[in-house]
Amino acid sequence: MLWLLSLHIGALIAWCGLLLYLPALLATAGNPTTDGAALAREPIALARPLFNQVATPAALLAIASGTALFLVEQIVGTWLIMKLTAVSGMAACHVLCGALIMRRERQPAAPVTGPGLALAALAAFFMAAVLWLVLAKPFA
Numbered sequence: 001m002l003w004l005l006s007l008h009i010g011a012l013i014a015w016c017g018l019l020l021y022l023p024a025l026l027a028t029a030g031n032p033t034t035d036g037a038a039l040a041r042e043p044i045a046l047a048r049p050l051f052n053q054v055a056t057p058a059a060l061l062a063i064a065s066g067t068a069l070f071l072v073e074q075i076v077g078t079w080l081i082m083k084l085t086a087v088s089g090m091a092a093c094h095v096l097c098g099a100l101i102m103r104r105e106r107q108p109a110a111p112v113t114g115p116g117l118a119l120a121a122l123a124a125f126f127m128a129a130v131l132w133l134v135l136a137k138p139f140a
């Protein structure tokens with residue numbers, strides 16, 4: 001099922017990339033220190049369409065193709081259970097990212113630098129855990 005694995009990897013690259021990019025965008029764009037307030041706010045307008053139209057479908061595709069992979073290839077193991085736990089952490093980061101976008105839209109003057117960077121770091125931690133579990137398979 002090479003095509004399914006390719007779909008899985010393609011979708012998760014898009015999801016992981018946006019889960020790092022979006023909090024960083026929210027944390028930095030539109031801050032009062034950036035030159036030109038109107039210009040600086042423009043990248044924030046990208047956040048919601050990127051989240052709704054790219055990141056969320058990519059997350060659903062990564063999860064659906066991963067589920068199809070383990071059903072079709074009948075893969076079971078402790079690593080998979082642990083991987084799914086780490087994927088839940090990524091899903092929680094995804095929801096928090098949506099909440100951060102809404103907060104940024106409702107209170108454009110309130111910077112979210114700290115929460116944005118913390119969220120990107122947390123997402124990176126869960127991604128690293130997922131990749132380590134699936135590639136090294138430290139538990140049978």
Ligand code: HEM
Binds near residue numbers: 012
């Ligand atoms: C519900 C979500 C997911 C499920 C059920 C799932 C399940 C699977 C399964 C069964 C495989 C095949 C493993 C093998 O053949 O050894 C696989 C491959 C892979 N998954 Fe996932 N996955 C999910 C989400 C993710 C996420 C979010 C990431 C990355 C952050 C990820 C990264 C990978 C990678 C890199 C591979 C390729 C491993 C290899 O070919 O050796 N998966 N996944």
